[in-house]
Amino acid sequence: FDEGVQHRPLFGRHILVTAGPTHEPIDPVRYIANRSSGKQGFAIAEAAAAAGARVTLVAGPVTLATPPGVDRIDVESAREMADAVAAALPADAAVMVAAVADWRARDYAADKIKKDGGQLAPLPLAENPDILATLAARPDRPRLVVGFAAETSDVVAHAMAKRVRKGADWIVANDVSGDVMGGADNTVHLIRADGVENWPTLSKADVARRLIEHIGEELAND
Ligand code: CTP
Ligand code: CA
Secondary structure (H helix, E strand, O other), rough: OHHHHHHOOOOOOOOEEOOOOOEEEOOOOOOEEOOOOOOOHHHHHHHHHHOOEEEHHHHEEOOOOOOOOOEEEEEOOHHHHHHHHHHHHOOOOEEEEEEEEEEOOOOOOOOOOEEOOOOOOOOOEEOOOHHHHHHHHHOOOOOOEEEEEEEEOHHHHHHHHHHHHHOOOEEEEEOOOOOOOOOOOEOOEEEOOEEEEEOOEEEEEHHHHHHHHHHHHHHHOO
């Protein structure tokens, strides 16, 4: 019986976590963003560190304290997040919780865009890289790649399709039709190749601990 392994099941592992929104600059004073608070991702980083892992947390702009024992890398945009994720490899598992902006402004305006006598300025968009799909397709990918899927309807069906499309091993699907964004609780489904586990509504800290427990068990199956 090894007490160290019992209490620190992720000892010796490197876990990469992304969290928060991204901000996509339009001009020096404006950006595109979303409602992600970063709480669920930060809770997962904290739970992974508490389980003994070395944790790299790539965080978009959030107002949260860095959990104890976590290496935090702050980024703004999706493209910066993609670079930070690649730079953090290798990792044993990656948990991609960030609400990455799907689009950025195609052209960054170095000067503040001015109102133009009632004419609306057009805002052409470009699609951001898919950080999760890119990571999952790398030959040096983490052994376990976990995505999150925030959905407002047909939560499990959309998330199952996303798991396959993105090449993720697991998807944690959550229903964001209520006030999950920024809230303390989360109702999720863990979707794996062999089926779906429906979890009860839990605090984000408990969702994090439970997910980290599953990750520890999976990584122990060498
Ligand atoms: N994700 C990512 N890079 C992106 C978009 C999403 O890494 N450019 C990751 C998220 O961190 C999450 C998962 O992909 O783990 C699912 O994100 P989601 O926004 O639900 O998926 P999308 O493919 O963007 O689909 P949707 O059109 O529903 O937004
Ligand atoms: Ca998206």
